[in-house]
Amino acid sequence: MGKLSQALEKTFTKISQPATAAPPEPQKTDSHPTAPPAQSGQEKSGSQSGWFTHDRWDQRLQISINPQSPFFESFRRLRTPILHPASGKRPKTILVTSVVPSEGKSFVCANLGIALAQGMEHHALMLDCDFRRPSLSQLFGLPNDTGLVDHLQDNVDLSLLIRKTGQEKLSLIPCGKPPKNPSELLDSNRMISLIEELSQRYQDRIILFDSPPNIVASETSILAKHLDGVILVVRYGASRKEHVKKIVDTIGAEKILGIVFNAYPENTMESFLDKKMGYGYHKYYS
Numbered sequence: 181m182g183k184l185s186q187a188l189e190k191t192f193t194k195i196s197q198p199a200t201a202a203p204p205e206p207q208k209t210d211s212h213p214t215a216p217p218a219q220s221g222q223e224k225s226g227s228q229s230g231w232f233t234h235d236r237w238d239q240r241l242q243i244s245i246n247p248q249s250p251f252f253e254s255f256r257r258l259r260t261p262i263l264h265p266a267s268g269k270r271p272k273t274i275l276v277t278s279v280v281p282s283e284g285k286s287f288v289c290a291n292l293g294i295a296l297a298q299g300m301e302h303h304a305l306m307l308d309c310d311f312r313r314p315s316l317s318q319l320f321g322l323p324n325d326t327g328l329v330d331h332l333q334d335n336v337d338l339s340l341l342i343r344k345t346g347q348e349k350l351s352l353i354p355c356g357k358p359p360k361n362p363s364e365l366l367d368s369n370r371m372i373s374l375i376e377e378l379s380q381r382y383q384d385r386i387i388l389f390d391s392p393p394n395i396v397a398s399e400t401s402i403l404a405k406h407l408d409g410v411i412l413v414v415r416y417g418a419s420r421k422e423h424v425k426k427i428v429d430t431i432g433a434e435k436i437l438g439i440v441f442n443a444y445p446e447n448t449m450e451s452f453l454d455k456k457m458g459y460g461y462h463k464y465y466s
Contacts, residue, residue, distance in 0.1 A: 234346050234347075236320070236321025236322075236346065237319065237320055237321055237346065238318065238319045238320075238321070240287060240319075241287075241290060241291070241294070241319055241320070244291050244294075245291075245294060251291070255288075255291040255292060255294070255295040256295050256298075258288075258292055258295065258411075258438065258440065259292060259295045259296050259299070261437060261438060262274065262292075262296070262386070262409075262437060263296075263299065263302070265437075270386075271386070271407075271408035271409040271437060272379055272386060272387065272408050273375060273378070273379060273387045273389065273406075273407040273408045273409075274386065274387070274388050274389065274407060274408060274409050274410070274411060274437065275389045275391055275400075275403060275404045275407045275409070275410045275411070276288060276289040276292065276388055276389065276390050276391070276410075276411045276413065277390075277391045277392070277393065277394060277400050277404070277410065277411075277412060277413070278393045278394070278412065278413040278414065278415070278419070279393060279394055279395055279412070279414065279418075279419040279423045279424055279427055280393050280395050280396075280415075280418055280419055280423070281313070281393050281396065282415070282418065283393070283413050283414065283415035283418055283419065283442060284413055284415060284440075284442045284443065285390065285391075285393070285413040286308075286310065286315045286316055286319065286390050287319070288411070288413050288440050288442070289306060289316065289388055289390040290306070290316060290319045290320070292388060292411070293306045293345075293347075293350050293352075293388050294347055294350060296350075296386050296388075297347055297348065297349040297350035298347075298349075302349070302384075302385075302386060303349040303350070303351075303382075303384050303385040303386070304349065304350050304351070304385060304386050304387075304388060305342070305350075305351045305352070305353070305378070305382060305385045305386075305387045305388070306350070306351070306352045306353070306387075306388045306389075306390065307328055307352075307353045307378075307387065307388070307389050307390065308324075308327065308328065308352070308353065308354050308355040308390050309328065309355070309366060309389050309390055309391045309392070309403070310355065310390055310391060310392045311329065311355055311358050311359055311362035311365065311366065311392065312358065312362055312392050312396065312397065313392070314327075314354065314355030314356075314358065316352060316354065316355070316390055317343070317352065317354040317355070320343075320345045320346065320352060321346075322343050322345070322352065322354060323343075323354070324354045324355060324356065324357070325356070325357065326340075326341060326354070326356050326357075327341055327353055327354035327355045327356030328341065328353050328354070328355055328356055328374075329355060329356035329357060329358070329359050329365065330356050331353075331370075331374065332365045332368065332370050332371060332374070333359065333365070335370075338353070338374075338377070338378075338381075341353050341354070341356075351385075362392070362397070362399075363397065363398070363399050366391075366397070366399040366400075366402075366403055367399040367402055367403075371403070372406055375406050375407065389403070389407060391403055391404075394427045394430070395423060395427075401427065401430045401431055404431045404435060405431070405432075405435075407435075409435055409436070409437040410431055410435050410436050410437060411436075411437050411438055411439075411440060412424070412427065412428070412436060412438075412439045412440070413439075413440045413442055414439055414440065414441055414442065415442045415443050416441065416442065416443045416444045416445065417443075418443075424439075
């Protein structure tokens with residue numbers, strides 16, 4: 181899972197997108213679109229339903245879902261231990277977090293959601309729980325005017341807050357306008373009730389929670405205790421070993437589904453084979 185940040189710009193210059201006709205103008209929707217019935221499992225593609233399509237996605241997501249991208253298979257490898265865990269019990273609710281800010285957790289969460297939704301039998305629902313710096317809606321080109329905050333503060337029904345992403349079988353509940361009391365909301369009984377409700381209400385979905393970094397939000401470790409598992413994103417050169425150890429000890433090693441080591445410098449030998457011999461993944465499989 182390394183090399184993400186370093187390779188993004190280089191990959192973008194290498195990948196040529198196939199020529200397509202200009203997409204039609206998206207239909208206007210109100211700020212509270214109606215979501216499909218709970219447990220229906222039926223989601224139409226963005227172009228058919230009038231929801232946003234891939235052309236509104238952040239450029240980094242458009243790169244990562246391209247089969248010629250070196251990230252394409254990496255995120256599918258990440259989903260494998262989730263769908264086929266050694267314990268035999270598949271996690272239903274998963275927290276994606278990091279130790280410090282700017283380690284790429286939201287990008288990893290978005291790509292993992294896409295990878296899970298691309299499976300034959302699975303749907304994915306993402307929740308932006310980073311109330312301090314929400315970014316999931318921006319990655320998918322969606323508005324952030326209403327979201328999870330409105331449910332926790334004003335008890336707005338969840339079905340009015342779910343957004344389609346343009347990726348079939350992948351939905352998102354944005355953060356909403358950042359609140360003044362993020363810690364109290366995430367550490368509230370209503371948040372715990374929400375987790376239980378989502379697990380029971382959406383039986384066909386794996387639910388991803390994008391949470392704030394643990395070092396700036398202590399409630400993240402509390403939230404993790406109510407979820408089935410945690411994916412920890414660690415950026416090369418950013419997190420200190422003692423901080424990583426502290427969060428693992430706080431959450432509990434048994435809760436950690438995996439650690440994503442992000443932005444690791446490119447290996448010299450691999451770079452040589454890629455550039456000189458043509459054995460790099462994106463060349464070999466293109």
